[in-house]
Amino acid sequence: MQEIVASFYDLGMLSKSQIGFIKSLHQKKYRKENGLFIVEGMKTLMEFFSSKYQIQSIYYLPQYQSLLPKLPSNIKLFEVNNAELEKISTLQAPQGILALIAIPANEEVDPENLKHSFSLVLDGVQDPGNMGTIIRTADWFGFKHIICSANTVEVFNPKTAQATMGSLARVQVSYVNLTEYLPRVNVPLYAAMLDGESIFKVNWQQEGLIVLGNEGKGISDEVAELVTRRITIPRVGAAESLNVSISAAIICAEVSRNLYK
Amino acid sequence: MQEIVASFYDLGMLSKSQIGFIKSLHQKKYRKENGLFIVEGMKTLMEFFSSKYQIQSIYYLPQYQSLLPKLPSNIKLFEVNNAELEKISTLQAPQGILALIAIPANEEVDPENLKHSFSLVLDGVQDPGNMGTIIRTADWFGFKHIICSANTVEVFNPKTAQATMGSLARVQVSYVNLTEYLPRVNVPLYAAMLDGESIFKVNWQQEGLIVLGNEGKGISDEVAELVTRRITIPRVGAAESLNVSISAAIICAEVSRNLYK
Incomplete structure (x- = not known):
């Protein structure tokens, strides 16, 4: 990231448009x-500022200006008031700063990059909160990739x-067609199902994909056919x-326990 | 539960009041x-019908009537239409049946009843969804009691x-004053904190309370002082x-793995 103080300030009100x-x-x-999405809150935004994501613009209450790090000059900065932030925020309690x-x-992950590690596969997870929590948990346990079916949230x-x-x-x-993609990945394909082997007895070894299904319907039939190990x-x-x-977290923890014991 | 077919039917519209x-x-x-709360959905209600909870009244779309089990005669039954159900439901997508x-x-749990088992303690958990998910997870792993601070949701x-x-x-x-209650419970008091022993290395033995703190602030100072084992x-x-x-689930799973290995 270039260390240039942002040069564009707009201290006026936001326009209706x-x-x-x-x-x-x-x-x-x-x-x-x-091609834009919204992220809010200083703590969360700091993670994006130091990532490969491209920030387009930032909208903040006056008291947040001094907390901003040095940012590339192409990022547009807008000081806003409470009423404006409430209008543009997706949160019930806006957190003072919002970025686009x-x-x-x-990008499809090269199947070779999934070797010698564990990754999660989401087959139709629908709840945005569940999806977000799974990503946070995966990050805690050092999982680098989450591969999703096209119908995942x-x-x-x-x-x-x-x-x-x-x-x-x-x-x-990344989002892929699982039935085309999974057969190209040459690691064990585990899936959380009701009739599998206890996760506490699995010989996890050093690599694998772990499939988690839809909240109501579980794993789709097409994907279930590809699964090599039901857990x-x-x-x-x-x-x-x-x-x-919760299932994702318990399995991630168990995999982690085995990898680092 | 008495097996008498409910005798009171009101097929008319619900009144405004x-x-x-x-x-x-x-x-x-x-x-x-x-002194009443709302539960919705047939699957969930079936669990309450076969519990010690007292159902006061049930509101259902016509097609749900045949799915109702035999219920005590003092439960009031109301057939409602979609518009009425939408008005009384707490859900964005009502599930056809709602009960009060x-x-x-x-009731305070007798500290003696917490011996020879594991229970959870919630110290200021605020998010209703987190609380509900913790109860569901505790039930999966056979935990019978959850003790909450008065400021828990x-x-x-x-x-x-x-x-x-x-x-x-x-x-x-149950809700208690934790600083008065916990010293009376004679089992190890574990708490999920950032500077504790790895949960994978704890010698769990056969009993304990596991404290989980508030989403933002963690465990309160008063409760932290009582903790005997940081994990x-x-x-x-x-x-x-x-x-x-997620933390609660991973710890419940690890306790369960140790109890039943």
Whole structure:
């Protein structure tokens, strides 16, 4: 990142059309059309500032100006007031600063890069909060890649981006056709299902993909056919199922325990 | 549960005051005032029907009538239409059936009953979804009790009750003054903190309480002073923290792995 103090300041009010434009990015259709998504909060934004993501513009309350790091000069800075921030924010309680960030091109991960490590595969996860929490957890355990089916929730949804708490800046999320992609990846394909081997007894070794399915329907039939190892989190009590972000976390932890024991 | 077919049917429209009353229960103040909370969805309600919870009334779309089990005759049944259900529901997509259930008295768990098992302690958890997910996870792993500080989110919040997916019917949640209560419990007091022993190396033995703190502030100073064993989920990657429901799940799984290995 170039260390040039941003040279463009606009201290006036935002125009109606600026506000309308930012609000349009709350919707997937306009995020796609404009190639931009919204991230809020200084702590989370700091993670994006020091990443390969391209920041397009930043909107902040006056008291946040002194907290901004040195930023490339092409980033547009706008001081806003509370009323303006409330209009453009996706949050019930806006966090003082909001940025528009360029949506990077969706890049397929070279299957070779998935060897000698563990990655997650999401097959139709729908809840933005679950998706965001999974990315944050993957980042905690050092998982670098999350491969998603085309029908998995959009990662640039504000609720998802926010729930990652900045981890989206580090974990690479890509969308692929799983039935075409997975057969090209030459590592064990694990999937969390109800009739598998206990995750506490699996011989994890050093690499694998772990598939997690849709909140209601689980893993799709097409993907289930490709799975080489069905795994299960042993149940002691009576709950019928676990939340998908919880299952992901328990499996990530168990993999991590085995890798670093 | 008595096996008498419910004798009271009201096939007419709900009155304005009935709708107003149920909507008032979306708010904590009126739940407390009336001693009732809302649960929605047939699958979740089935868990409450077969529990010690007292159902007060049920509101359902016509097609759900045949799915209802035999219920005690004192439960009031109301057939409603879509428009009525949308008005009284707490959900964006109502699930066809909604019940009002009596809020049970808050009972302190006898400290003796916490011996020879593991239980969770929530010290100021604020997010209703996190709270609900923690209850669901605790139920999966057979944890029977969750002890909460007075400032922990209300468990009868619709978002919490719904996120438990029925597990609230089985796990006992009680609110206490933790600084008075915890010293009376004679089992090891673990707490998830950033500077503790790896959860993968703890000698868990057969009993304990596991404290989880507030989403932003962690565990309160007063409770931290009582903790006998600080534990940590080892981090491999770069995320700054884990969501509290994720931390709870990873610790529950690790305790379970040790108890049943």
